[in-house]
Amino acid sequence: MRRAIGLSQSVKKGHLAIVVLLIVSALFVLVYRWIPERRLVLMPHPEGTYYLYDDSGIGGANTASWVNADQHHWRCRREATLESQFCGFNLALGHEYSQGIDFSDYSELVLALDYRTQADLITVFLRNFNPAYSTLEDGNSAQYIQFVIRPEDREPELRIDFSEFSLADWWMNQRKLERPYRSPEFNNITLLGINMGSNLPAGNNDIVIKHIALTGPWFSEKHWYLGIIVFFWSGTLLYLIFVSVTHRKKAIETAKKYENLADEHKNLYDKTQVLTEISRRDGLSGLLNRYGLAQAIEQWHIPSVAPVSLVMFDIDHFKRINDRRGHLEGDKVICRVAEILHNHSREQDVLSRWGGEEFLLVLPHTSTQQAHQVGEKIRQRIFNDEYFTAKKLTVTISLGIAAMGSEQSFEHALRRADDCLYRAKAMGRNCSVVETEDV
Numbered sequence: 001m002r003r004a005i006g007l008s009q010s011v012k013k014g015h016l017a018i019v020v021l022l023i024v025s026a027l028f029v030l031v032y033r034w035i036p037e038r039r040l041v042l043m044p045h046p047e048g049t050y051y052l053y054d055d056s057g058i059g060g061a062n063t064a065s066w067v068n069a070d071q072h073h074w075r076c077r078r079e080a081t082l083e084s085q086f087c088g089f090n091l092a093l094g095h096e097y098s099q100g101i102d103f104s105d106y107s108e109l110v111l112a113l114d115y116r117t118q119a120d121l122i123t124v125f126l127r128n129f130n131p132a133y134s135t136l137e138d139g140n141s142a143q144y145i146q147f148v149i150r151p152e153d154r155e156p157e158l159r160i161d162f163s164e165f166s167l168a169d170w171w172m173n174q175r176k177l178e179r180p181y182r183s184p185e186f187n188n189i190t191l192l193g194i195n196m197g198s199n200l201p202a203g204n205n206d207i208v209i210k211h212i213a214l215t216g217p218w219f220s221e222k223h224w225y226l227g228i229i230v231f232f233w234s235g236t237l238l239y240l241i242f243v244s245v246t247h248r249k250k251a252i253e254t255a256k257k258y259e260n261l262a263d264e265h266k267n268l269y270d271k272t273q274v275l276t277e278i279s280r281r282d283g284l285s286g287l288l289n290r291y292g293l294a295q296a297i298e299q300w301h302i303p304s305v306a307p308v309s310l311v312m313f314d315i316d317h318f319k320r321i322n323d324r325r326g327h328l329e330g331d332k333v334i335c336r337v338a339e340i341l342h343n344h345s346r347e348q349d350v351l352s353r354w355g356g357e358e359f360l361l362v363l364p365h366t367s368t369q370q371a372h373q374v375g376e377k378i379r380q381r382i383f384n385d386e387y388f389t390a391k392k393l394t395v396t397i398s399l400g401i402a403a404m405g406s407e408q409s410f411e412h413a414l415r416r417a418d419d420c421l422y423r424a425k426a427m428g429r430n431c432s433v434v435e436t437e438d439v
């Protein structure tokens with residue numbers, strides 16, 4: 001029952017952990033749109049290198065000049081009579097011509113320009129340097145990637161996705177490029193330019209650059225959701241590992257407890273066995289006591305062990321031995337007599353110290369005649385034994401022998417054996433009396 005409760009509690013905990021992980025994952029999904037975007041300001045930039053250029057040097061119509069350099073206000077003035085080719089603004093990026101800025105971590109170019117011109121075409125372009133197609137000697141060898149700003153695009157803050165940029169045809173046509181290099185590359189942008197060259201209306205065409213920046217998400221949507229999935233599954237995995245470690249620990253603790261209990265149980269069992277044995281034995285002679293004898297006989301199925309005979313032994317004048325030699329020597333006599341009795345009994349016989357100097361031998365499969373013979377043999381043996389070397393002692397015993405019939409109780413047979421013993425004592429001791437009653 002307790003195990004069942006424990007199990008249902010861990011199932012509940014498991015559900016809770018999964019629900020928490022799901023809620024946190026859902027929160028992460030929602031949080032994505034609130035993560036501020038990554039932003040890199042290119043202009044105004046204290047270290048930015050920028051300059052104006054025009055086609056006046058090659059006989060063109062345009063002259064570029066700063067109206068207010070501090071405010072990044074510049075102008076292209078076109079002479080109506082000459083051909084307009086190019087006029088614009090360049091912002092050098094990176095440290096040297098071949099080492100630009102990696103735009104690929106961003107997704108958009110943000111242009112905040114104040115257009116004070118009626119020019120139809122304003123081109124924003126990027127130059128990407130790649131040794132595969134660029135050389136330091138050829139200033140035109142970096143990819144020319146462009147986006148044309150139409151009058152209708154002119155917002156206070158124009159956002160141009162990099163996917164809207166394309167490679168300029170004139171640049172492509174000048175070189176034979178392998179396929180991978182015929183698409184815009186953004187990993188090493190060395191220059192950003194704003195060109196109002198061709199078809200520029202006559203007169204002043206001004207642009208004020210408020211700022212130019214790159215923006216993009218810190219994490220792509222794909223990576224963000226992948227991260228959430230990884231978070232969810234690693235959370236689940238960690239939880240499962242935690243649960244399995246905890247369960248393993250508990251299982252080890254429980255196994256230890258069971259082991260201790262088993263040890264305790266074995267100790268108790270051993271102690272009980274010892275105590276049981278003690279309770280069945282006489283402390284002085286080591287023979288069974290009355291209780292031990294009763295237990296042994298209880299195991300028997302009397303008809304199967306019949307005939308059964310009882311021999312009751314009693315040391316003669318034992319009081320005298322005690323009185324003359326002391327109780328210690330009396331004890332030694334009891335032990336010796338017990339030893340002789342034990343040596344003369346068979347394995348199936350049950351021998352006990354019945355009282356002070358009384359012994360009872362129960363013999364299965366033995367008639368009273370046979371029991372009488374055994375008893376007599378023992379009596380002779382006890383009589384002939386040497387008890388003390390210094391001051392010799394002769395010990396005699398009296399015996400009463402009776403049969404235990406299948407229908408009779410042990411007590412009944414015992415009483416009759418005792419009667420016979422009494423008669424043996426009365427006959428002068430050191431003899432045996434066999435019951436005459438027909439059982």
Ligand SMILES: Nc1nc2c(ncn2[C@@H]2O[C@H](COP(=O)(O)OP(=O)(O)OP(=O)(O)O)[C@@H](O)[C@H]2O)c(=O)[nH]1
Pocket residue numbers: 284314315316317318319320322326327328329330331334355356357425429
């Ligand atoms: N040393 C010793 N004496 C015991 C023990 N148990 C009983 N006795 C003594 O045994 C004596 C038995 O005396 P009685 O019952 O008068 O019998 P008895 O002297 O043997 O005389 P009969 O049986 O008539 O021959 C008593 O003095 C008891 O104190 C024991 O364990 N050790």
